[in-house]
Amino acid sequence: MKTVSLIACAVTLLLTMPAAQAQELKPGLWKQEVTMDAPNLPKQARTQQSTHCITQEQASNPKMAMKKSWGESQCQPGKVDQNGDTITWSATCKTGKFNSRMRGSMTIIDATHYTTETDVEANGHTMKSTVKGSWLKASCDQAGQ
Numbered sequence: 613m614k615t616v617s618l619i620a621c622a623v624t625l626l627l628t629m630p631a632a633q634a635q636e637l638k639p640g641l642w643k644q645e646v647t648m649d650a651p652n653l654p655k656q657a658r659t660q661q662s663t664h665c666i667t668q669e670q671a672s673n674p675k676m677a678m679k680k681s682w683g684e685s686q687c688q689p690g691k692v693d694q695n696g697d698t699i700t701w702s703a704t705c706k707t708g709k710f711n712s713r714m715r716g717s718m719t720i721i722d723a724t725h726y727t728t729e730t731d732v733e734a735n736g737h738t739m740k741s742t743v744k745g746s747w748l749k750a751s752c753d754q755a756g757q
Contacts, residue, residue, distance in 0.1 A: 641752050678718070
């Protein structure tokens with residue numbers, strides 16, 4: 613009888629856990645490799661690299677960090693959903709006198725890698741971008757933070 617109770621408790625715990633828990637990113641210095649594709653975009657502008665700092669707060673809740681950054685850049689988030697390790701979104705932004713619409717996804721591969729794919733439409737033009745993010749180190753003592 614004791615064994616049956618233990619099994620019942622274990623099954624109950626498993627059934628009440630979220631089906632797919634999202635991973636957290638590691639806070640610290642990250643490298644971004646960006647590839648863009650748009651008509652008339654010069655070849656030298658199609659790939660870029662940069663570094664940036666991800667705080668503990670951003671690393672533990674990328675969805676909230678994304679919404680916060682949109683607010684700082686005059687964007688209004690549309691639908692933002694998360695399914696396991698993938699966040700999908702849409703947003704409308706105002707840049708100068710132009711409005712743009714974007715939609716995309718971010719997949720957290722593991723604590724030290726993520727990818728994003730984004731489609732942007734602005735002023736009758738479209739652009740697709742892909743970002744590969746890689747964790748470099750825990751401290752953010754470099755430029756590009």
